[in-house]
Amino acid sequence: MLASPAVRAAPSTLDLLLLPLHRLVWADPHRRARKLLRFAETEADGGRDLARAAELTFDPALRRLYLRHAQDEQRHADLFRRRGRELLSQPGSASKFEANWLAPGERGLDDLRVEKQSDETLLAFLHLSEKAAAGRFVIYRRVLQADPDTRGVFARVLEDEAFHMTYTGKQLARLSPRKHGLRLWQARAGRLWKTYLRLASAVASVFGTVMLGLQYFLLLPAFALVAKRAARREPPGLAPSRPPTPLQSQY
Amino acid sequence: MGGHASQTGSVGRLRILGISAHYHDSAAALLIDGVPVCAVQEERLSRRKNDAAFPLAAIEWCLDFAGVQPEQLDAVVFYEKPMLKFERILTLALRGFPRSWPAFPQAMKNALGGKLWVKGIIASELGVRGDRILFAEHHRSHAAAAFLGAPSRNAAILTADGVGEWATLSMGRGSIAADGTASIELFRELRFPHSLGMLYSTFTAYLGFPVNEGEYKVMGLASYGQPSFAEQVRRIVRRTADGGFALDLDYFEFHEGARRSFSKKFVEVFGAPREPWDPLDPQSAEGARFADVAASVQLVLEEVLVDLARSLQRETGLDDLCFGGGVALNGCANARILRESGFRNLYVPSAPGDAGCALGAALYADRLHFRRPHRPVPDHPYWGPALEATDLARIALEDGLELEQIPREPDLIACAVDHLCAGRIVGWMQGRTEMGPRALGNRSILAAPHEAAMRDALNRSIKYREEFRPFAPAVPIEQADRFFQLPSGGARLGRFMSGVFPVHREWRSRLAAVTHVDGTARVQTVEASMAPRFHALLEAYGARTGIPVLLNTSFNLAGEPIVNRAVEGYSTFRRSGIDVLIAGETVVRKRRHDLARLEEAIA
Numbered sequence: 001m002l003a004s005p006a007v008r009a010a011p012s013t014l015d016l017l018l019l020p021l022h023r024l025v026w027a028d029p030h031r032r033a034r035k036l037l038r039f040a041e042t043e044a045d046g047g048r049d050l051a052r053a054a055e056l057t058f059d060p061a062l063r064r065l066y067l068r069h070a071q072d073e074q075r076h077a078d079l080f081r082r083r084g085r086e087l088l089s090q091p092g093s094a095s096k097f098e099a100n101w102l103a104p105g106e107r108g109l110d111d112l113r114v115e116k117q118s119d120e121t122l123l124a125f126l127h128l129s130e131k132a133a134a135g136r137f138v139i140y141r142r143v144l145q146a147d148p149d150t151r152g153v154f155a156r157v158l159e160d161e162a163f164h165m166t167y168t169g170k171q172l173a174r175l176s177p178r179k180h181g182l183r184l185w186q187a188r189a190g191r192l193w194k195t196y197l198r199l200a201s202a203v204a205s206v207f208g209t210v211m212l213g214l215q216y217f218l219l220l221p222a223f224a225l226v227a228k229r230a231a232r233r234e235p236p237g238l239a240p241s242r243p244p245t246p247l248q249s250q251y
Numbered sequence: 252m253g254g255h256a257s258q259t260g261s262v263g264r265l266r267i268l269g270i271s272a273h274y275h276d277s278a279a280a281l282l283i284d285g286v287p288v289c290a291v292q293e294e295r296l297s298r299r300k301n302d303a304a305f306p307l308a309a310i311e312w313c314l315d316f317a318g319v320q321p322e323q324l325d326a327v328v329f330y331e332k333p334m335l336k337f338e339r340i341l342t343l344a345l346r347g348f349p350r351s352w353p354a355f356p357q358a359m360k361n362a363l364g365g366k367l368w369v370k371g372i373i374a375s376e377l378g379v380r381g382d383r384i385l386f387a388e389h390h391r392s393h394a395a396a397a398f399l400g401a402p403s404r405n406a407a408i409l410t411a412d413g414v415g416e417w418a419t420l421s422m423g424r425g426s427i428a429a430d431g432t433a434s435i436e437l438f439r440e441l442r443f444p445h446s447l448g449m450l451y452s453t454f455t456a457y458l459g460f461p462v463n464e465g466e467y468k469v470m471g472l473a474s475y476g477q478p479s480f481a482e483q484v485r486r487i488v489r490r491t492a493d494g495g496f497a498l499d500l501d502y503f504e505f506h507e508g509a510r511r512s513f514s515k516k517f518v519e520v521f522g523a524p525r526e527p528w529d530p531l532d533p534q535s536a537e538g539a540r541f542a543d544v545a546a547s548v549q550l551v552l553e554e555v556l557v558d559l560a561r562s563l564q565r566e567t568g569l570d571d572l573c574f575g576g577g578v579a580l581n582g583c584a585n586a587r588i589l590r591e592s593g594f595r596n597l598y599v600p601s602a603p604g605d606a607g608c609a610l611g612a613a614l615y616a617d618r619l620h621f622r623r624p625h626r627p628v629p630d631h632p633y634w635g636p637a638l639e640a641t642d643l644a645r646i647a648l649e650d651g652l653e654l655e656q657i658p659r660e661p662d663l664i665a666c667a668v669d670h671l672c673a674g675r676i677v678g679w680m681q682g683r684t685e686m687g688p689r690a691l692g693n694r695s696i697l698a699a700p701h702e703a704a705m706r707d708a709l710n711r712s713i714k715y716r717e718e719f720r721p722f723a724p725a726v727p728i729e730q731a732d733r734f735f736q737l738p739s740g741g742a743r744l745g746r747f748m749s750g751v752f753p754v755h756r757e758w759r760s761r762l763a764a765v766t767h768v769d770g771t772a773r774v775q776t777v778e779a780s781m782a783p784r785f786h787a788l789l790e791a792y793g794a795r796t797g798i799p800v801l802l803n804t805s806f807n808l809a810g811e812p813i814v815n816r817a818v819e820g821y822s823t824f825r826r827s828g829i830d831v832l833i834a835g836e837t838v839v840r841k842r843r844h845d846l847a848r849l850e851e852a853i854a
Binding site: 037044045048051052054055060063064067070071074081084085088205208209212213216217220221223224226227228231234236237238239240241242244245247248249250251 | 441
């Protein structure tokens with residue numbers, strides 16, 4: 001049940017279109033378990049970030065709310081972890097495929113640098129993260145018809161998400177009465193930029209891996225032979241310590 | 252450093268900054284005229300547990316604290332030799348060809364993407380000249396932290412960790428001549444991949460605990476098991492004729508940089524590994540197997556270390572052993588070394604791991620590079636930021652909590668004792684933050700040590716951790732023998748909580764919250780000269796209850812670093828089952844129902 005009339009959790013159009021895929025991903029109990037355990041980690045990380053935000057803010061109301069939010073996240077982590085473990089204790093095994101890109105949980109909070117955010121930008125970021133996460137949790141709840149216990153976990157988490165969306169929205173409006181809309185757009189742009197950076201660095205990483213992999217197989221074999229031969233000649237056990245080199249040297 | 256005046260031993264102020272970074276637990280330490288002024292782990296400031304990033308915040312804090320500008324530094328010493336380390340990484344990739352291919356790109360990206368260019372990073376971040384940037388070898392940094400920080404003028408030195416550049420274990424000796432000239436001579440070493448640290452970490456991973464963090468859990472779990480796999484462990488840790496050992500690499504994969512540190516053959520011997528999220532109950536059949544495996548690797552680790560220490564004692568004929576490196580955090584092994592190796596004293600610094608290398612590297616440069624005469628290093632762990640509790644009162648009042656300011660120390664201590672005697676859990680923050688992984692009375696959670704229920708409550712509502720993990724007791728050093736079976740030198744080893752010793756049988760039931768399942772405890776022996784307020788608290792608690800022992804655990808929640816500032820203590824206090832926060836002279840108590848009402852009203 002969503003407690004707050006102010007903000008409702010609604011899945012995105014994309015997630016609604018991908019509903020059959022979500023259903024498929026969540027069908028396997030062991031995969032479901034691993035996903036819940038991953039969510040538990042994300043929630044716990046998010047809780048730590050919120051605690052940090054509480055430590056840094058000078059606004060007493062925000063501090064209290066961030067602390068409450070941090071405790072909620074910790075409780076969610078416990079709920080996800082407990083249910084994940086219950087599912088894992090059931091017989092069977094899952095495929096390695098987890099489709100985390102499709103069901104990322106409350107992603108975003110984990111790479112947040114709280115120290116670099118003002119209260120306003122943080123609230124805008126939190127508001128969007130909570131909204132996105134809540135939307136996805138609605139979808140997950142919907143595809144888990146056959147698993148009332150896991151569905152129950154999402155229902156309980158969603159109650160808190162509604163509160164989180166409401167308070168972040170209200171507090172943002174309080175701190176930035178004229179510009180809160182702008183702050184939200186800025187946060188959306190920030191999320192898009194981060195997504196682009198993640199994608200770009202993933203592409204760069206793949207490219208780097210391919211280039212280094214090629215070098216590994218093209219350049220290293222001859223040196224590898226020499227290194228293996230040298231290793232065979234090394235006596236086992238203790239060796240005389242390497243004589244100290246000047247501190248200016250990096251060798 | 253050719254033309255630098257201070258290299259010749261002139262009398263000017265010499266300011267040396269030590270840095271450890273990039274693997275785990277980065278830190279900075281500042282030495283002025285040979286004496287440490289301050290040191291702090293990056294995680295305490297960044298609030299990211301085991302933060303391995305370049306410790307800019309720690310450096311900035313150290314320089315601010317001492318009022319030193321970067322350009323005034325005579326030297327910045329990094330705790331290892333990056334090129335030598337890169338040589339090892341490359342050599343291992345070559346030796347493991349072609350099986351090392353999955354790890355090779357990532358290893359190269361890590362090294363070439365930053366770790367190799369430490370000199371440039373330091374020069375650009377701090378604006379110091381390149382000729383002032385120095386590099387001490389990893390195990391020499393450990394050796395310096397262990398020996399030059401210890402109250403000994405002639406000592407054998409043993410260092411052991413996962414790996415530095417090539418060395419994983421070093422043996423040697425250190426001495427301070429009458430004129431103060433220091434020397435550190437390392438005779439022998441074991442080289443990667445033959446490593447006690449990696450052996451223990453492999454078992455840590457096998458048992459489903461996070462590496463570099465879960466090693467304590469293996470030690471705690473070991474007490475529940477029997478070393479029934481000891482023979483199997485001994486087979487994979489083959490002893491060599493020279494007293495060293497060689498790992499049978501068929502059982503490991505860490506040296507090839509694989510995602511998993513143990514091989515299929517390892518699993519064939521020890522059984523299926525534990526998944527990190529699986530519950531671990533040592534009473535169940537599966538849990539008992541894991542406990543037996545933990546007990547076995549612990550036993551073999553102790554055997555190897557005791558043998559190495561014994562041979563070192565015979566060779567040097569010295570009374571003192573200084574032990575550094577991450578393996579020196581193993582309190583059970585330390586206690587056995589002290590009992591069985593022939594050394595009379597065992598000195599383990601408060602931060603024997605990589606964080607302590609920041610201080611070790613700086614000391615090494617001062618004594619051995621600049622050849623400055625040795626000066627005793629103050630024998631305490633409190634090198635970090637001091638507590639400033641002024642904000643705490645404001646915050647607590649804003650949140651409508653019960654608040655008291657108690658400026659008189661006896662009254663403050665009486666108040667703390669009242670709460671502890673009433674069974675409340677107290678967050679205790681005083682003075683400067685400890686350097687190292689243990690809270691030693693300045694950033695501690697304290698509780699009455701008598702009931703096992705207290706241990707369970709702490710595990711459940713504060714530390715959120717496995718029930719098999721023990722809590723440590725703190726006791727005034729003068730009374731330690733009354734409760735704990737300390738061997739000669741044991742009280743010293745307990746100074747930084749570095750040894751695990753038996754609790755006297757008659758006290759075990761009355762110290763149930765701090766007595767582990769095997770009847771032992773990781774004791775902190777508190778000396779008034781080192782921690783006067785904490786010592787006075789223990790004495791006052793003893794005067795009230797007849798038992799001057801308190802449960803002392805680090806002031807943090809699972810996954811978080813130990814608190815540093817008062818506001819971090821407050822946040823931890825608010826999010827956990829801690830009942831009372833005492834920071835400096837400020838005492839804050841919770842009124843849960845009021846808080847809940849307030850939050851709902853705001854929302």
